[in-house]
Amino acid sequence: MTSDPHHNESASRETLPHLRKEIRRLKQDLDILSQQHRTLQQAYDQRIHGMGENGSSDPQKAQALQLAELIIANSPAILFRRLAADDPKQRKMVYVSPNIARFGYRAEDFLSSRIMFRDIVYAEDSERTVKEIESYVRRHIEAYTQVYRIVTKDGDIRWVEDRTSVVDDPLTSRRYHQGIVIDIHRRKEAEEKLRKSEEKYRRIVETAGEGFLLLDQDLKIVDLNSAYARMVGCRRAALIGQSPFQKDTDVYAQFWPGPEESSPQQDLREFEGVIKTCDGRAKPVLFHANTVRSDAGRLIGKMAFVTDLTEHKKALALAAEVQRSLLPDRAPRIPGLEIAGRNQPCEEIGGDYFDYLWQPGAEDGPFSLVVGDITGHGVDSALLMSGARAFLRMRASQPGTLADIVAAMNQHLTGDVYESGRFMTLFYLTIDGQRRSIEWIRAGHDPALVFDPERDRFQELKGPGLALGVDQHYVYQVQSEVALQPGQILLLGTDGIWEACNAQGEMFGKKRFESMVRQNAGAGAADLLDAVFQALDAFSHGVKQADDITLVVVKVLPKKTATRSPGITAGRQLPI
Secondary structure: OOHHHHHHHHHHHHHHHHHHHHHHHHHHHHHHHHHHHHHHHHHHHHHHHHHHHHHOOOOOHHHHHHHHHHHHHHOOEEEEEEOOOOOOOOOOOEOHHHHHHHHOOOHHHHHOOOOOOHOOOOOOHHHHHHHHHHHHHHOOOOOEEEEEEEEEEOOOEEEEEEEEHHHOOOOHEEEEEEEEEEHHHHHHHHHHHHHHHHHHHHHHHHHHHOOEEEEEEOOOEEEEEEHHHHHHHHOHHHOOOOOOOOOOOOOOOOOOOOOOOOOHHHHOOOEEEEEOEEEEEEEEEEEEEEEOOOOOOEEEEEEEEEOOOHHHHHHHHHHHHHHHOOOOOOOOOOEEEEEEEEHHHHOOOOEEEEEEOOOOOOOOEEEEEEEEEEEOOOOHHHHHHHHHHHHHHHOOOOOHHHHHHHHHHHHHHHHHHHHHHOEEEEEEEEEEOOOOOOEEEEOOOOEEEEOOOOOOOEEEEEEOOOOOOOOOOOOOOOEEEOOOOOOOOOEEEEEOOOOOOOOOOOOOOHHHHHHHHHOOOOHHHHHHHHHHHHHHHHHHOOOOOOHHHHHHHHEEHHHHOOOOOOOHHHHHOOOO
């Protein structure tokens, strides 16, 4: 079994933006504090210098100085000034703001050298900070920032950011290191949570059995996991910066529909596509894709989990071959009738069904057409269709009326699908041997159509009837009609025909279908069938077929052209 990264990945996406937002806020607060303390330090220095020059201070300057000290005392940032010296032991503090008390210490302890600032640096960071300062000195860098831990008076460990600059005091002719120390412990905790979340996210992605892609706005690969590299047979480094598919393809359009995409609700997509492996093979895959946005909602790129469908498609191809073998492989040749039928599933296999039932060799025997439609499409619908076909053929070979056959079919199917909520629509039509009449049962299916070219009129073969699988006790009624006339055309189809849509969302509709029949009424049954399917393809060009499509065309021939020829292969013939 492969891991399911989607739940964990979704949880990570919810946590990471919150942590990033918190870190940005803390950094902004830190920048504001830094600016405020630069201003205060300048004001403080000016007051000290003013007092040194004048020997005393006037009340206004003294008041300003007291105000600056009050602000500093209540600030989370600690001001300091220490002597610059090659020997760390000589780097005596000459000023520490009183708010050093937030760490449990008194300023006097540092000013009297009872405590050196290096003494409160966390042991694991002490050597590193000394080496960093030595490096700055060698490179003549006079403004630098260090991040390290200190130990409070109570023994707690806190992260701080030390922003130091080197200044020369013209009054004392001495060089000092001065700056601010800011408590950034909350920020570091948030960054650590973010790091762990991103590490967890990376671990989930990297160990997933599915491929993972992170793409920029040009759909070039920014990141990928090992599963995707194995899927396409390339080294990771060779794929970075490449696009997994070409522009102007269906897959590209699915990933990036266009500039009108702006709503987060439109971001999540699931679709199939094809990617190229590094040896040039086309590999079928399933994409679970989403849009990556900034906190402000700006489009950044795309991400997707990619599932290899190669084996799945092989299994479906085999299933499709089996299903095709259950449908008529060619139209029967019945005297006086020209017949053509076709099934086109929207996926490899589907839930539509049609069949021909007749007694070969019986000149005046009945000929039956059956068209059915299982709800949904895909594997589950195909399995139900196969079971329904087998039962219907078995029951039709036994004695009984049309109503008996459909009632038995309904009872059988209800037992299989009632709890699932699925059902099957069916149109079962029989033409008697002399073509004097037709009988049918309509079980929730769209009415069949009879087109009379001479009168230019369509007639619907209606009648009451509930879909199969809904009520096992439902009583079906047989409908009848006078004989079909030469030149008339009988059409049995599924709703996938008239509900097919184009790129604008417009449906093909029955009116357009009837127009195609009218235009090709003079053609043979097979040519008319081709014309309808070609019209459907042209109408829905560029739009994936959403439902299975089935159509059977029966054209009544003039009596002089009626001939008798063998039916379909023995394995396909069914006495009724």
